[in-house]
Amino acid sequence: MSSSTALSSDDPPQQQTLIHLPSHAPSFRCSSCTTELGLQDELVSRNFSGGRGAAYLVRTTINTKVGEKVLKQLITGRHTIATLYCKGCSIELGWTYFTAPEQSQKYKEGKYILEKVSYLKDNKWSLDQLDPGRTGPELTP
Numbered sequence: 196m197s198s199s200t201a202l203s204s205d206d207p208p209q210q211q212t213l214i215h216l217p218s219h220a221p222s223f224r225c226s227s228c229t230t231e232l233g234l235q236d237e238l239v240s241r242n243f244s245g246g247r248g249a250a251y252l253v254r255t256t257i258n259t260k261v262g263e264k265v266l267k268q269l270i271t272g273r274h275t276i277a278t279l280y281c282k283g284c285s286i287e288l289g290w291t292y293f294t295a296p297e298q299s300q301k302y303k304e305g306k307y308i309l310e311k312v313s314y315l316k317d318n319k320w321s322l323d324q325l326d327p328g329r330t331g332p333e334l335t336p
Contacts, residue, residue, distance in 0.1 A: 220236075221317065223253070225284060227281065232288065239251075244270065245289055245310035245311075246310070247310050247312050252308060259288065261280075263278075272300060274293075279307055286313060289307060289308035
């Protein structure tokens with residue numbers, strides 16, 4: 196499902212085609228422009244740290260662009276990564292892992308880090324789903 200593309204300076208955000216998820220599917224969205232970034236079902240781990248705080252590791256993303264590959268020293272070792280950007284507004288979202296030298300870190304390869312400051316969780320909940328008997332804005336005991 197991954198729809199990350201290589202970053203190109205000649206692709207302005209307004210001219211890029213965005214992928215849309217089914218309206219009922221819980222998703223991650225860009226905190227800046229609300230573009231859909233992926234399904235919550237693609238979550239691998241909530242136990243990650245990004246450069247700006249807490250982060251999630253996910254299997255796939257959509258509507259993202261990948262920057263240049265760099266070799267970077269992270270908490271868990273030296274990895275080949277690339278910055279991940281939103282296709283809708285070009286803000287930095289996190290990064291993607293290309294290579295991990297340690298065998299214990301290989302599970303990260305091909306996956307993505309979404310930093311919590313860069314996304315919103317859209318659970319697709321409505322008040323009707325939470326309380327099917329609710330009929331109006333008044334809540335009575």
